[in-house]
Amino acid sequence: MRVSLSHALVTGISIALVSALSTMASADEFPSHDVQYVIPFGPGGESDISARLQQKYFEEITGEQLVVQYMPGGGGAVGWSQLNDKSADGYTIMGSNLPHIILKPMGKDVGFQTDDLNNFFYFHYSPDAILVRNDSPFETLDDLIQAAEEAPGAVTLSGSGTYSANDVANTRFQQLAGVTTTYIPFKGTGAAVTALLGGQVQAEWGYTTVAANHQDKVRMLAVATEERHPLFPDVPTFKELGYDMVGGAYRGMAVPEGTPEETQQRLSDIFQQINENPDFQQEMQDLGFVLMDVPLDEMPDFMAEQRQTYEATARELGLID
Amino acid sequence: MDILTYALGALSPLNLGLALVGVAAGIIIGALPGLSATMAVAVLVPVTFGMSPESALIMLGAIYTGAIYGGSYSAILVNTPGTPSAIATTFDGFPMAKRGDGDLAVTLSTLASVTGGLVGVLALLTVAPLLAQVALSFGPVEYFWLAVFGLTLISALSEGSTLKGFMGAGFGLLLSTIGVAVVGGDTRYTFGSQVLLGGIEIVSALIGLYCIPVLIDLVATPEAHLKIEEEQRGIRLREGLGLAWLGKLNLLRSASIGTLVAILPGAGGSIASLVSYSEARRASHEPKTFGKGNPQGVLATEAANNATVGGGFIPTLVLGIPGTPPDAVILGALLVQGFRTGPELFTTNASITYTFVAGLFLATCLLLPLGLLIGRYAFKSIITIPKALLVPTIAFMTVIGTYAIRNSASDVVIMLVLGVVGWGLNRYGFRPSPIVLGLILGPIAEQGFVQGFLMGRASGSLSMTFFGSPISITIIALSVLSVFYPVIKARWAQRRGRVQGDDSHQEASS
Numbered sequence: 001m002r003v004s005l006s007h008a009l010v011t012g013i014s015i016a017l018v019s020a021l022s023t024m025a026s027a028d029e030f031p032s033h034d035v036q037y038v039i040p041f042g043p044g045g046e047s048d049i050s051a052r053l054q055q056k057y058f059e060e061i062t063g064e065q066l067v068v069q070y071m072p073g074g075g076g077a078v079g080w081s082q083l084n085d086k087s088a089d090g091y092t093i094m095g096s097n098l099p100h101i102i103l104k105p106m107g108k109d110v111g112f113q114t115d116d117l118n119n120f121f122y123f124h125y126s127p128d129a130i131l132v133r134n135d136s137p138f139e140t141l142d143d144l145i146q147a148a149e150e151a152p153g154a155v156t157l158s159g160s161g162t163y164s165a166n167d168v169a170n171t172r173f174q175q176l177a178g179v180t181t182t183y184i185p186f187k188g189t190g191a192a193v194t195a196l197l198g199g200q201v202q203a204e205w206g207y208t209t210v211a212a213n214h215q216d217k218v219r220m221l222a223v224a225t226e227e228r229h230p231l232f233p234d235v236p237t238f239k240e241l242g243y244d245m246v247g248g249a250y251r252g253m254a255v256p257e258g259t260p261e262e263t264q265q266r267l268s269d270i271f272q273q274i275n276e277n278p279d280f281q282q283e284m285q286d287l288g289f290v291l292m293d294v295p296l297d298e299m300p301d302f303m304a305e306q307r308q309t310y311e312a313t314a315r316e317l318g319l320i321d
Numbered sequence: 322m323d324i325l326t327y328a329l330g331a332l333s334p335l336n337l338g339l340a341l342v343g344v345a346a347g348i349i350i351g352a353l354p355g356l357s358a359t360m361a362v363a364v365l366v367p368v369t370f371g372m373s374p375e376s377a378l379i380m381l382g383a384i385y386t387g388a389i390y391g392g393s394y395s396a397i398l399v400n401t402p403g404t405p406s407a408i409a410t411t412f413d414g415f416p417m418a419k420r421g422d423g424d425l426a427v428t429l430s431t432l433a434s435v436t437g438g439l440v441g442v443l444a445l446l447t448v449a450p451l452l453a454q455v456a457l458s459f460g461p462v463e464y465f466w467l468a469v470f471g472l473t474l475i476s477a478l479s480e481g482s483t484l485k486g487f488m489g490a491g492f493g494l495l496l497s498t499i500g501v502a503v504v505g506g507d508t509r510y511t512f513g514s515q516v517l518l519g520g521i522e523i524v525s526a527l528i529g530l531y532c533i534p535v536l537i538d539l540v541a542t543p544e545a546h547l548k549i550e551e552e553q554r555g556i557r558l559r560e561g562l563g564l565a566w567l568g569k570l571n572l573l574r575s576a577s578i579g580t581l582v583a584i585l586p587g588a589g590g591s592i593a594s595l596v597s598y599s600e601a602r603r604a605s606h607e608p609k610t611f612g613k614g615n616p617q618g619v620l621a622t623e624a625a626n627n628a629t630v631g632g633g634f635i636p637t638l639v640l641g642i643p644g645t646p647p648d649a650v651i652l653g654a655l656l657v658q659g660f661r662t663g664p665e666l667f668t669t670n671a672s673i674t675y676t677f678v679a680g681l682f683l684a685t686c687l688l689l690p691l692g693l694l695i696g697r698y699a700f701k702s703i704i705t706i707p708k709a710l711l712v713p714t715i716a717f718m719t720v721i722g723t724y725a726i727r728n729s730a731s732d733v734v735i736m737l738v739l740g741v742v743g744w745g746l747n748r749y750g751f752r753p754s755p756i757v758l759g760l761i762l763g764p765i766a767e768q769g770f771v772q773g774f775l776m777g778r779a780s781g782s783l784s785m786t787f788f789g790s791p792i793s794i795t796i797i798a799l800s801v802l803s804v805f806y807p808v809i810k811a812r813w814a815q816r817r818g819r820v821q822g823d824d825s826h827q828e829a830s831s
Contacts, residue, residue: 043359043366043649044653048653049653049656052653052657055367069728071727072519075501078729081518108508110501111515162502182778184772185506186504187503194586195460197457198456198457199457200461213662214641216665283659287656
């Protein structure tokens with residue numbers, strides 16, 4: 001035990017030395033040392049994977065490291081409720097997720113409000129999609145809708161969590177198609193897709209990313225994108241089929257309250273530059289993500305719009321009056 | 322033949338060196354309470370981006386293997402399971418250490434981990450695609466019954482009063498409901514406090530319930546932490562090998578249970594080691610010595626939890642569904658490196674997969690020399706450090722470790738409160754294991770039940786959903802057997818006693 005402690009000490013001291021030296025090197029240009037990137041979820045999820053992909057390009061652009069950390073708990077609430085306690089110098093940024101940051105604080109106290117998060121850039125989303133097994137009798141979305149019309153509530157769809165992106169998608173879909181399904185929440189997308197593969201549910205509310213990961217076993221009936229996803233040219237969008245659904249799980253980054261405007265702008269520019277890199281674009285697309293750019297100056301409008309959409313659904317879910 | 326080529330690839334000097342460093346680092350991280358295998362792997366992931374995929378995977382597998390094994394040190398020497406899968410190691414490991422056999426316990430744990438690890442890797446190599454299907458046949462209802470079965474193991478595991486065991490488990494179940502519910506999304510029992518919002522983290526509960534009472538007792542009593550033998554006995558390898566040979570059936574059974582249970586995503590190492598522990602005790606001729614320092618108990622749990630390493634990779638690699646939390650991190654690293662899981666990993670990308678499996682194999686073999694070496698050092702430092710230094714060092718580590726789990730000061734507060742509560746309960750005969758078991762199994766049971774209920778309502782037949790599948794019926798039968806086993810066994814013993822009595826009577830009269 002003693003050996004490990006002394007090792008830890010040595011490592012700690014050397015880290016402190018190195019960071020002190022690099023701080024002295026250049027203080028004028030941001031960033032002049034490592035930036036901490038806190039993911040309010042556990043490792044291995046999509047927030048983590050997309051952050052890991054950004055890491056390399058962040059270093060290419062700035063010459064500094066983007067250090068990914070995790071602060072899981074309460075579906076993101078543990079991290080977001082502590083964001084504004086962190087130092088507001090731009091060297092701590094935190095993953096920000098829609099619809100979580102809008103739906104979580106609705107109607108209850110989870111330690112943060114949607115407005116508490118200073119989002120500076122939103123960079124991609126995992127589009128909602130309905131997935132079935134390869135051998136499913138549902139060949140098209142209409143097949144599924146017809147089954148749900150014949151026996152309301154008999155069609156079961158798994159998804160990740162309650163009041164989550166999947167739950168919201170199911171509620172909106174029921175409204176638009178005028179049908180009733182049974183939504184069964186699971187702990188995370190992994191468990192939801194396991195239930196689909198095991199045949200415990202007939203369909204799953206997932207994302208294009210899930211389909212990309214399990215291409216040999218599942219197919220999608222429709223995806224909630226504006227245009228067909230390049231990875232799945234044969235899968236229609238909900239819009240094509242007459243249902244006005246575009247959305248999914250959006251991901252971006254936020255900084256603590258009081259971070260200087262120019263630092264936020266610089267961060268926004270860096271991440272926009274990453275989004276423009278063709279290699280990054282290809283890597284993200286192969287995993288099933290869809291890139292988008294919401295820089296700092298467009299953030300207020302984007303958030304207001306999203307808020308309106310989700311508030312309507314939240315009313316339907318009974319989250320708020 | 323191909324596999325051999327890949328195995329040789331894993332043996333390049335660079336890869337060998339990486340595996341060596343990975344295993345050693347894993348052992349040290351795993352041995353520190355609170356620093357888990359998941360964290361060890363997550364910290365390493367960015368480092369591996371600069372390496373070739375083969376080297377990266379070998380190093381990740383090595384640090385994972387080392388960390389799962391390292392968890393046994395703190396379980397044996399300070400009664401604190403470094404990971405949930407080492408809970409059952411404390412049952413016999415710590416009593417062994419207390420009576421001065423800590424060195425032997427560490428050696429046994431090493432031998433068992435190597436055996437278990439090899440069985441798990443062998444299963445991954447040979448029957449992975451077949452076994453992966455098992456993972457899919459477990460739906461929400463089966464998980465619900467599995468959790469119920471896990472809870473019934475308390476009757477087998479709790480020393481002393483079974484009733485107190487069940488009360489402890491009930492307390493654990495209640496603790497598990499704190500925080501934001503996954504299914505339903507309600508905020509429960511937080512009393513408006515931010516501290517409780519994230520729920521009770523299992524590893525911080527482990528540290529609190531197991532380690533803090535030991536620290537309090539250390540301060541409260543004048544005796545040394547562990548009994549020290551005067552003579553130098555080295556690593557007692559010969560004695561350990563002898564015991565392992567005696568328990569070879571036990572080792573194989575536990576390793577098989579570990580592999581099988583690890584295939585079920587979410588159930589993982591903690592259930593695997595508890596099931597194999599209770600099976601070892603059931604099969605033993607002297608079940609009463611379990612929990613008081615029986616070497617076979619250490620062999621059973623450590624064989625099982627290292628078998629989960631290979632077992633957990635079966636659904637991860639074949640289906641893309643991580644079997645354990647560290648698997649999820651490694652899966653993420655694979656995706657970032659541009660690999661897809663699924664059948665491709667065994668065809669087009671076979672070289673990567675088999676190099677990885679060969680790397681796991683290598684790492685498991687390296688456990689033997691490295692484990693014996695580092696284990697001996699850990700044991701020696703624990704017994705030679707004066708108490709006045711040992712207590713603050715461990716106390717410091719518990720706080721740091723708990724904080725590091727999810728960078729949360731709330732977890733530290735929860736850990737300390739649970740520690741004091743656990744110490745108090747211990748004095749009244751309530752052991753920490755049932756409480757932790759309730760905490761781990763509570764969410765599995767609750768989610769399984771609610772999901773099964775929703776499924777049953779949609780299909781129109783609740784009873785068919787809950788009692789219809791053969792797997793469910795089997796698990797229910799096992800649970801019933803597990804609850805009534807002590808009664809049945811007592812009845813048998815009574816009858817046998819009577820028969821023997823008759824025999825001796827006849828002998829006497831003839």
